Amino acid sequence: MAYQWDFSPVLANAPLLAEGLLNTLKITGTALVFGVVLGLGLALLRLSPRRFLSWPAGFVIEVFRTTPPLVQLFWFFFALPILVGIEMTPFVAGAVTFSIQSASFFAEVFRAGIQSIERGQWDGARAIGMRHDQAMRRIILPQAVKRMIPAFMERAIELMKTTTLIATISYADLLFAANEVSQKTFRPLETYTVVALIYFVVIFLASQVARLVELRLARSGESTVH
């Protein structure tokens, strides 16, 4: 019994999928930007020698790394309104969830990157009179970030796939659109195949760009690989 593939009903709904893709990129981009910034903040706090700073940061990181993102999303979207009366649109709830969730992963990437820089770099910076924050900003972070690019890319891809969960709270992302299209066309196989392909293309292109950036950094002689 051979399945008769027919993609035409799916392609007829291309605008719906395009809109879904746009929304997916929107939520991913938002969570990425806030996730990276927040992640750096969490990493710096966690690395602090002061326990009243490092412990809470460590707590947030561990909680968000060890609980399922779907549970986190439901918590922000359904529990917060009931508990403290904070109501959020699906987009905001998703942005908040995925920002903090990815931040906790980015924080660990940042921390590993920062700690991978040799002690001698701190020595060199301190010996010319730099403060800790100056050394971090000017000497340590620029080198750490370069080493972090592959891990960083990995997290960004993971994040884009995680955002599909936002369909469960009725935000019209790509997966939500796919669901709609498949119900409309009775062609779930074709629909989800197309959607998988879209994810593949977007993520593949993004990782190619990251590879180019990496190559460029290596070629300019700024590579930290000795």
Next chain:
Amino acid sequence: MTILKVTGLTKRFGATDVLRGIDLEVARGERIAILGASGSGKSTLLRCLNFMERPGGGTIALDGEVLGREGRTAERIYRESELIQVRQRVGMVFQQFNLFPHMTAIGNVMEGLRTVRGMAKPEAEARARKELARVGLAEKADTYPAHLSGGQKQRVAIARALAMDPEMLLFDEPTSALDPELVGEVLAVILALAEEGRTMLLVTHELGFAYHVATRIIFLADGAIHEQGTPDEVLKNPKKERTRAFLASHKQFSF
């Protein structure tokens, strides 16, 4: 005139006493070579002088001013801002150079001027070029450390330290990480600085160089000053048995 006065300096790492009460007075223009077997505490002593390591006990006075204030323990309490001032006045050159790999040679030299001193870019650049020229690397200004030889890296590191106008320079085994054929160019730069009358403390294994450049030799053993004196006294006529044994073990020792 005394620039640096160290009194009863101690330092321990875990259960090990690395420095056991060092007394040392450095006069302006003096050049002191610190010798000793590995583990004798010579690098730790140097690193305490610009507070890369916090001294465990004792005091350090710069220009007659005792640094830090007394705490409840033997360890004095130092404000970070105070130490940052000290580190600008006491420059340091490391065995492993510790250049910033993401910056060019001139970027490395400018960094302290720009970030720490807040100097404007054109001024900082001019100053950095002057320092690079002094160490003979004017033409390598735009080269990244990865493309410099070990000797060139160390000369950039020296230029980076000099750019901060330090009153005193600390050299922590500046040639130990270099291939033998590159040692000479670095020593030549240090010698030129010596001839300018700069105050410097130098931890080294180059005994011949120490003999020529130093005004005083300190031999460290077990975290204490075992013997000190002029190069002739310590290197040619050592009084103590351990000094003699140390010198004998350095086969390249020659005048």
